[in-house]
Amino acid sequence: MTTPPVIDLIDLRFAWQDGPTLLDIPEFRVDTGERVFLRGPSGSGKSTLLGLIAGVLEPQSGKVEVLGHDMTALSGPKRDALRADRLGVIFQMFNLVPYLSLVQNVTLPCRFSSSRREAAGGDSKLNDEAVRLLSRLGLSGDRLLARPVTELSVGQQQRVAVARALIGGPDLIIADEPTSALDADARDRFIELLNEEAGRSGSALLFVSHDASLAGHFDRSVDLSEINRAKGGV
Numbered sequence: 494m495t496t497p498p499v500i501d502l503i504d505l506r507f508a509w510q511d512g513p514t515l516l517d518i519p520e521f522r523v524d525t526g527e528r529v530f531l532r533g534p535s536g537s538g539k540s541t542l543l544g545l546i547a548g549v550l551e552p553q554s555g556k557v558e559v560l561g562h563d564m565t566a567l568s569g570p571k572r573d574a575l576r577a578d579r580l581g582v583i584f585q586m587f588n589l590v591p592y593l594s595l596v597q598n599v600t601l602p603c604r605f606s607s608s609r610r611e612a613a614g615g616d617s618k619l620n621d622e623a624v625r626l627l628s629r630l631g632l633s634g635d636r637l638l639a640r641p642v643t644e645l646s647v648g649q650q651q652r653v654a655v656a657r658a659l660i661g662g663p664d665l666i667i668a669d670e671p672t673s674a675l676d677a678d679a680r681d682r683f684i685e686l687l688n689e690e691a692g693r694s695g696s697a698l699l700f701v702s703h704d705a706s707l708a709g710h711f712d713r714s715v716d717l718s719e720i721n722r723a724k725g726g727v
């Protein structure tokens with residue numbers, strides 16, 4: 494039996510309410526463990542596409558298959574479970590929980606998914622794994638780890654969000670411009686670490702940015718305009 498693609502989009506169409514067609518994608522796929530860079534200018538629909546892949550948005554037509562599941566056919570709770578079990582999502586706004594510690598923010602997906610918890614080492618090893626990931630991403634030391642997430646710099650908050658996406662080695666990590674707050678050196682190092690950690694767990698990675706200079710870090714680079722026939726964005 495062949496493994497289904499991690500992401501398989503077929504004849505996908507999406508428009509925001511009363512807006513023109515923003516996305517019209519005949520075909521796009523990402524294979525197991527593949528690390529793909531998706532570039533497009535601001536406003537071209539990258540975040541919208543990630544929302545469709547994560548199952549938080551629904552297309553007007555077409556198929557969004559993620560890890561062999563038709564996202565449009567799954568019930569809301571099943572989509573939530575698939576996301577918690579097998580996806581790591583890094584949003585532009587990070588979505589950190591202000592009243593949780595750094596480590597608790599990182600282990601959050603494991604509270605919603607027992608399989609993710611087991612994959613991260615089980616209850617007894619969960620915090621250690623969060624500390625390991627944070628340390629790999631340059632956040633270590635008791636004083637730093639004890640700080641409220643609201644007091645971290647934007648670059649530090651990004652790293653917490655990345656550690657949260659990586660924990661438990663999900664099959665797919667989708668990342669929305671997670672390097673925008675970093676200088677060039679920090680950004681390159683950061684992408685290398687993200688790649689290394691994704692490689693360690695065999696996670697596929699879909700990384701979107703407007704910054705074409707990042708393309709060399711990935712197995713494959715795709716311009717949104719190459720796969721999208723719609724001209725509704727910019």
Ligand SMILES: Nc1ncnc2c1ncn2[C@@H]1O[C@H](COP(=O)(O)OP(=O)(O)OP(=O)(O)O)[C@@H](O)[C@H]1O
Nearest residue numbers: 509515533534535536537538539540541542703726
């Ligand atoms: N919730 C929404 N309701 C209506 N329109 C939206 C919504 N979110 C985004 N849009 C519109 O969809 C288009 C694409 O936005 P999107 O955020 O997907 O682009 P992007 O390529 O990710 O941009 P950026 O690089 O600036 O993040 C824009 O015209 C935007 O105004």
